[in-house]
Amino acid sequence: MAISYNAFAQSLPGRSSFFVPKALCIKQRNRSTVVFASNDKNIIALQSKVDNLLDRIKWDEKGLAVAIAQNVDTGAVLMQGFANREALSTTLTSRKATFFSRSRSTLWTKGETSNNFINVLDVYLDCDRDSIIYLGTPDGPTCHTGAETCYYTSVLDQLNDDEASGEKLASTTLYSLESIISKRKEESTVPQEGKPSWTRRLLTDDALLCSKIREEADELCRTLEDKEEVSRTASEMADVLYHAMVLLSKRDVKFEDVLEVLRKRFSQSGIEEKQSRSK
Secondary structure (H helix, E strand, O other), rough: OOEEEEEHHHOOOOOOOOOOOHHHEEOOOOOOOOOOOOOOHHHHHHHHHHHHHHHOOOOOOOOOEEEEEOOOOOOOOOEEEEOOHHHHHHHHOOOOOEEOOOOOOEEEOOOOOOOOEEEEEEEEEEOOEEEEEEEHHHEEOOOOOOOOOOOOOHHHHOOOOOOOOOOOOOOOOOHHHHHHHHHHHHHHHHHOOOEEEEEEEEHHOOHHHHHHHHHHHHHHHHHOOOOOOHHHHHHHHHHHHHHHHHHHHHHHHHHHHHHHHHHHOOOHHHHHHHHHOEE
8 A cells, every 4th residue: 555655744733735745854974864953742742753754764785775757736757766865854844855976976856957846745756665756846847857757668569660759758548649649739720621620620620519419418417317327427527527628728728727726626615616717
């Protein structure tokens, strides 16, 4: 079972929205741990839990564990490196993804030269406690090549000698769909012979697009009202999602922006959220 560091912080009253308060921490060079400049009982208790967490990780013979940075909204794996106790401690205090460089034998924070930091919202361990995930939001491209992530080479394309495929990011189904819609949007500005694709028709006809979204949303509701098969509900939801994403593309809104809005609502009641919209 994955272990969330935030669960430690959330167990402390009045301190559910932070990792470790940076202002309350000092770093000792002779210890790879977090040290707190406070006698607050809650802070001391948190320090004990952090130390216990670090002790439970299965560091390898060099004191390292694999550390993976993942985009909290898109699910994209951004990069992979290694962390030791101090790197993880630094990540928890700074909330910036920090790793240990095996070639330089020193800590390094992603973005320290490019300013493309990875802002860590949570930290997870795998069931064996020998690998770490930094779950967060990137400030910009993660890869030093300028790519969104360091994973953009398809092994299957290479095995199939598909040179025409070029570089493509390792994407989830949702973001692959967004990429296809975006490509159709670019093509819609170029004159075309023959019958246009359905996506292109939607992109060039606002009335058609909006009518389809309303139609598909109604059909989704009917699967509940008419007690249709569950597979029908999934199919109708796929139609709603596809047509809605075409509208997002027309409005130059990324699906990641939608997920960010949803994520920020997690700790907010529906009543509070609606009231904030009216201000």
